[in-house]
Amino acid sequence: MMKTLEVDLGNRSYPIHIGTDLIDQPSLFSACEKASSIYIVTNTTVAPLYAGRLTKTLEAFGKPVRTITLPDGESYKDWKNLQLIFDDLLKFGADRQTMLVALGGGVIGDMTGFAAASFMRGIRFIQVPTTLLAQVDSSVGGKTGINHPLGKNMIGAFHQPVAVIADLNTLKTLPPRELSAGLAEVVKHGAIADAKFLDWIEVNAARLLACDTDAMGHAVLRSCEIKSAVVSADEREGGIRATLNFGHTFGHAIEAGMGYGEWLHGEAVGCGMVMGADLSCRLNLITEAELERLTTIIKSMNLPIVPPKFGAERYMELMQVDKKTEGGQIRYVILEKIGKAQIKSVPDTQVIETLTATGAA
Numbered sequence: 001m002m003k004t005l006e007v008d009l010g011n012r013s014y015p016i017h018i019g020t021d022l023i024d025q026p027s028l029f030s031a032c033e034k035a036s037s038i039y040i041v042t043n044t045t046v047a048p049l050y051a052g053r054l055t056k057t058l059e060a061f062g063k064p065v066r067t068i069t070l071p072d073g074e075s076y077k078d079w080k081n082l083q084l085i086f087d088d089l090l091k092f093g094a095d096r097q098t099m100l101v102a103l104g105g106g107v108i109g110d111m112t113g114f115a116a117a118s119f120m121r122g123i124r125f126i127q128v129p130t131t132l133l134a135q136v137d138s139s140v141g142g143k144t145g146i147n148h149p150l151g152k153n154m155i156g157a158f159h160q161p162v163a164v165i166a167d168l169n170t171l172k173t174l175p176p177r178e179l180s181a182g183l184a185e186v187v188k189h190g191a192i193a194d195a196k197f198l199d200w201i202e203v204n205a206a207r208l209l210a211c212d213t214d215a216m217g218h219a220v221l222r223s224c225e226i227k228s229a230v231v232s233a234d235e236r237e238g239g240i241r242a243t244l245n246f247g248h249t250f251g252h253a254i255e256a257g258m259g260y261g262e263w264l265h266g267e268a269v270g271c272g273m274v275m276g277a278d279l280s281c282r283l284n285l286i287t288e289a290e291l292e293r294l295t296t297i298i299k300s301m302n303l304p305i306v307p308p309k310f311g312a313e314r315y316m317e318l319m320q321v322d323k324k325t326e327g328g329q330i331r332y333v334i335l336e337k338i339g340k341a342q343i344k345s346v347p348d349t350q351v352i353e354t355l356t357a358t359g360a361a
């Protein structure tokens with residue numbers, strides 16, 4: 001079973017293939033036909049699980065296939081480890097026709113994409129996302145980059161992949177905590193863009209948590225439809241794309257404040273959405289009942305709903321370092337209603353009320 005959709009970006013358009021056992025199908029990797037060499041970029045956890053199978057698939061193109069294996073974890077999404085990719089590319093003679101293939105979760109996808117954006121000023125890459133989070137979100141849309149100690153994803157580039165190949169069977173080896181983290185971004189897509197999808201998520205929570213393949217297939221497909229429509233309309237986040245950042249102003253503050261990797265990205269986003277929904281309620285946009293419902297859905301996905309208590313001053317300092325900040329003004333994504341979001345500046349007093357009410361201050 002396979003479904004294909006398209007991210008519509010003119011001559012940089014690309015397919016997203018979603019289905020089972022896709023990593024064994026050379027035809028899906030046809031963009032490699034014109035490659036001079038192929039480098040799989042992966043990590044120490046994913047390599048033993050899937051790099052062998054993917055190598056076999058890619059060897060069908062008759063080009064050299066090498067694997068670059070990075071350490072595993074959010075704390076390695078930095079300059080030092082990005083450099084390891086360039087070291088191998090240069091050592092083994094990669095050139096402008098080299099294809100990179102990101103095999104792993106969002107950390108590997110973001111780093112490989114940034115390496116592809118900057119190696120020899122830009123080469124092509126394919127996303128093979130193996131976490132739920134990467135299949136529903138990070139592999140699509142071309143945001144690539146690394147973290148800075150002062151702020152999340154602060155160094156990077158927009159660089160679109162030439163294909164996304166989401167093999168649902170790879171999710172079977174994912175630890176439950178990682179599955180829940182991915183579900184946070186699924187809930188986000190419902191909350192910001194599709195109230196009916198949120199209803200479906202609520203009803204199917206148990207199937208999603210059990211990693212039922214049909215439920216996963218629907219969650220990945222609908223999330224990719226939502227995200228690709230937003231990205232096609234606003235690739236570089238001049239407007240509507242910022243709504244995909246719902247929960248992230250608070251969430252990124254949690255990730256950076258705790259130290260990268262302490263809270264998973266999806267956990268921080270889940271909790272950040274509770275905070276964003278509280279703010280939306282405080283602004284009289286959604287009702288208390290809607291805030292409670294969203295909080296319950298997030299909790300039902302085994303995600304944290306109480307943020308770390310850094311205090312208001314520290315949160316404001318952390319949130320200041322955000323790509324949506326303009327002229328020193330932090331801008332927040334808030335829910336206009338369930339299924340629709342907007343971006344706006346909010347008086348600090350109201351944000352501090354949210355920080356206090358949610359337990360952050």
Ligand SMILES: NC(=O)c1ccc[n+]([C@@H]2O[C@H](COP(=O)([O-])OP(=O)(O)OC[C@H]3O[C@@H](n4cnc5c(N)ncnc54)[C@H](O)[C@@H]3O)[C@@H](O)[C@H]2O)c1
Binds near residue numbers: 106132143174175181
């Ligand atoms: N570019 C974007 O648009 C975008 C969107 C959302 C998140 N992100 C970024 O993505 C990152 C989070 O991604 P993530 O949640 O995938 O985390 P991750 O990449 O750290 O992967 C989570 C864990 O799962 C392991 N893993 C991966 N696939 C596996 C599999 N099939 N079986 C068993 N274990 C597996 C990984 O080795 C890792 O330990 C963050 O850095 C976040 O900022 C980027």
Ligand SMILES: O=C(O)C(=O)C[C@@H](O)[C@H](O)[C@H](O)COP(=O)(O)O
Binds near residue numbers: 137152153237244
């Ligand atoms: O693709 C986007 O746009 C998103 O905002 C998706 C987010 O889930 C993702 O975490 C993204 O990396 C955050 O973007 P950033 O610009 O705030 O780093």
Ligand SMILES: [Zn+2]
Binds near residue numbers: 185265
């Ligand atoms: Zn995210």
